[in-house]
Every structure is written in structure tokens, then in C-alpha cells.
Amino acid sequence: MDWQALWLSVKLSCFTVVLLIPLAIIVGRALAYRQFKGKSWLEALIMVPLVLPPTVIGYYLLVGLGNQSMIGQWVEQLTGQQLVFHFSGLVIASIIVNIPFAVQPIQRAFETIPIDIRDAAACCGMSRLRIFFRIELPMIWPGVLTAVVLCFSHVLGEFGVVLMLGGNIAGETKTISIAIYDSVQAFDFDSAGMMSLVLLLFAVSALALTTSMSKRLGGHRGATQR
């Protein structure tokens, strides 16, 4: 069991979730309530990581964030650190790859809030910010929770993009999925089996918890929703 790789994966998942979820809430809300030119294109773009092979995304990120790219050079000048083969690059990659897993459930959650409720809130004199924090956010919690669990689990299991962008540097970019791959390559099936079991148990528990909490959180509202 590679505890260092497990810790790195958990750390990567936490960073991704903390940075991505607020962004997904803003984007999900805009997509749910606003009509603007190019909305369909933006929605399609958000879904792209779901259909593209991770190696393709990894390749583009490697090219886009590498030493030869403008972004890569700019970040290196600013921080003295390159993005590729570094934890920070993995965080950026994880955020990009997980956008659909974060935005979709949150957008759907916003869409389920009846217009009557948002109208009533505005007519109660609440500011937009207050409507968001006092009315909308408590109502979209099941969606946010689903997004958190999906992103966290997906980052834990991410392989292709991580390998392409981060390589296999212990303590820096070697996540648990890559550690499993390494173990199998080294015929260390005990270690690979243990780490796989940990991921499996986590995935099942996380999904069961999400389902149960979504039901509990959503249970008290049905009667007033259309």
C-alpha cells in the first residue's frame, strides 16, 4: 500500500473540489437561468471532457501548459515553477477534466427551483445575493453534494491525464491510480489489490452517502415544488 500516493490523491481531490465547486455554482446558475448567445456551444464545451479520451486532454494540457507554451512560460517567470510534472499542473488538469461532473448536477439543481420561489423571493425584497445564499443555495444542496462526491471520486481515480501531464514523480505527481499501475507492472498484486479495494470501497460509500443525503435533503420540499 502506497500511503504517499493515497495522500497525494486525497490532497489533489480536496484542492480540485475546493477550487472547482464555487466556480461550478457560478457557471451552473448562469447556464440554468440566463439566455445568451453561444450558450449551446458553452454547454457542449463543458461536456467535452466526458467524451474525449483522457490522453487527448492530457496531450493538449501538456502542450498548452508546457515550457514552450505562453502560459507555461508566464507561470514559470512568475513563480519560478513549471506547471507540467508538478502538483499545481495536476490541480489545473483535474479542474478542467472535472468541469462536467461539477457543473451538470449543480445546473440541474438550479433548474429544479420553481420560478414561483425565485419570483416570491424577489418580491419579498431580498437582494440577489440574499436570494442566492438564503433561498437558492439551501435548495441546491443535493446537487452540490453530488458534484462534490463525483469530483472527489473521479479525481481519486484519474489516470490518463495525470500520467500525461504529471508523469510519475513520487510525492509530487504519483497518485494512487498510477501507484496501482506501477504495482501491477512490478507484479506486486497484493499492493495493487489493496489500493484498488480502498478506491472501490470509497466509491461505493461515497455514492451511497450521496444518495442517502440527497433523499434526506430533498425530502422536506417536494410538496411545494412543481
Place this chain on the structure above:
Amino acid sequence: MVPHNADLICDISQTLPIPLEAHFSCRAGEVLAVVGPSGGGKTTLLRMIAGLSLPQRGHIHCGDRLWFDAKQSISLTPQQRHIGYMPQHFGLFPHLTALDNVISGLDHVPKELRKQRALDWLERVNLHGLPDRLPAQLSGGQRQRVALARALAREPAILLLDEPFSAVDRETRERLYIELARLKQQLSIPVVMVTHDIHEALLLADKMILISQGQMLQQGKPFEVLSHPNNEAVARQMGLRNIFDGQVVSQDIERNMTQFTLGDELIVSDSAPALTVGQSIRWVIPNQGIRFNAISSGRLCKSLNKLEVLIESVLVMGESSRVIASVVGIGSIINADVPTHLVHKLALAPGVQTTIALKSDQIHILSAQSELG
């Protein structure tokens, strides 16, 4: 400062996304019913008054405050308009208790006073003892009252009600009618109520506008609109089924009378609109203008407009029965809602031939344009 006793003046129109045109006023203390079929633009109109959507043209005033003016690009937000709004499905916040829902409408009150004020409002709508319940734990009628308390707690400049009785059962609805009628006497603000039910307008409104496909067909006092529809389209929207063709025989302007034919029968109307002898007309008579009285008691003997009819069907619908009869020799079909006890008393049944009288003061001659409608 919350403005009170301010009249609402609305003069707006738009062509997209749905055509809508409305010009009306509603005085403080008055209940205005916006009546029309589903999809006619009623809710859109209400949302425009609330500032939840914007018309393309026109202006909306409440007292001396300009809420919306397309020319000057002025549009106050719903928050700035300070309105009480009760959406069709009440719009209660599902995660907040009844008390917290009402408190949500009390932003204008100092924080320490809000709870007591909300409790007072719940008491006022007869909802004491349930402040800690979530909306899902309340009945339809109770939810409606929480929504009403929340809208009124805001001490609004106007009260907007969107189909306030559509989501409750009949028994609750009857009770809520009485409560709203009582509340109406205490309110000194314009109340605009959207409904598709003509009877609600007749029961509760001081004034009504009839709207269909985004166009205002008629406005006025509900009974006036019912008894004097502008045209056939209005008559049909008002649920009037007895609309017939006729031909003017004579007019007596001094006595305000018009005589016209229905087939071979001569009908007299206590109205004399500008018509010429021989002109074809369409005329209407509301249900209350048709009398199925006991011929044996002699009550119809002195009546004008007596018609021999053959009853074709009697459909009992609880306390009321729908009697469909054809005028003997003419074939025109009369639809009448008659109290069921009267149906039994007069032995009205299919195949029975009887006499009806049409009250001359209830006969309304539709304007010429109605022929197109």
C-alpha cells in the same frame, strides 16, 4: 417609506415573446380581476406589474411613483416596487418554516420586531399554532394563507395574486373566498387578482379585465361585463352560451326598447343601441335571464318573450342541473343552469314541452363587430 392609498395605472404593450396589450387602472382598496383562458397572458401581465419581466412599451405608475417607463428607460426592480406577490403555487420557501417564510417578507421592519410581526400576521390569516411547520407539512389552504401572510406582511404598495385559489380543494376555496372578501375591506391598496374563473371575479372583484391571446377584450364591473359583453368573443369568454341571431323589427328610443325576431317569435329587449330596422344582429342572454317558472302558478302569464321549448336533456350536476332545450318551431338551442330542486318541482325532463320567459332587461344586443367574432 411604504406608499399607501396609491392607485395603480398600467399602460403597457409588447409584441415579443408573446403579444400583450393592457391599459387599465386599479384604485386603492379596489380588487381588479384579470380574467381569461390559460395562456392568454394573465400571469405575464402580473409579472410585468411586479417588475419580474419587462414590457417593450408603455408605463406603469403606482400613485406618483413611476415604476416603469419604456421611453425613459426607467424600470424599478421588484424589490424597489415594494409589492406583495402571491404566485400561483404560492412560492413558499420549502426549507423555511411558516414563520420564517413570513419573516422573509419583513426586511423593512427592524430585526427585533420581525418575529412578533410575523406571528401577528399568521394569526391574522387564522394560522395560529403552526409557525414551526415546513410548507410540506401544511395543507393547500394553510400554504395559501402563509403565502398571503407573507405578501401582506410586507405592507405592500399593491397586492398581486396569481390564481390564488387554483391549488386548493373546493371546500377550502369557499372558505378562502370569505376570508379574502373580509380582508378586502381592511386593505387600502390596489389588489390585482389573476383568475381563469369568472365566478371568482364575480364574487370578489370590484372591477375586471378580460384578456385573451394577449389582448384586452373588455374591462368594467364584473356584472356589467357579464350582462353587457362588448362582443361575441367576450360573451363566450364569460361563459355565456345562449347567443342567437335576430333581425331588428322596431326600436323605441324614448322607451329604450328594441324589438327583433328569433325565427317567427318576437323578442323585446330593454335596450336601444343604434340599429336600423331590418338589420341582422347577434344577441345574448345570461343564465339568470331565463325563467323556468311554474306555468300553473301563472307567473309567466304577464311576461314578455315567452317561448315554447322542448326539453332535450337534463344533466344533474349536484345542486344545479344543466337543461338543454330547443325552441319549438325554430330549433334554436337554449342552455340553462337550473337549481336541481326546481327541476324536480317543475318536472323538467327530456321530452317535456314547457314555456320559458326571457327577461327583457337581461337581453343584450351585441355590437356589430361581434358578427365577425
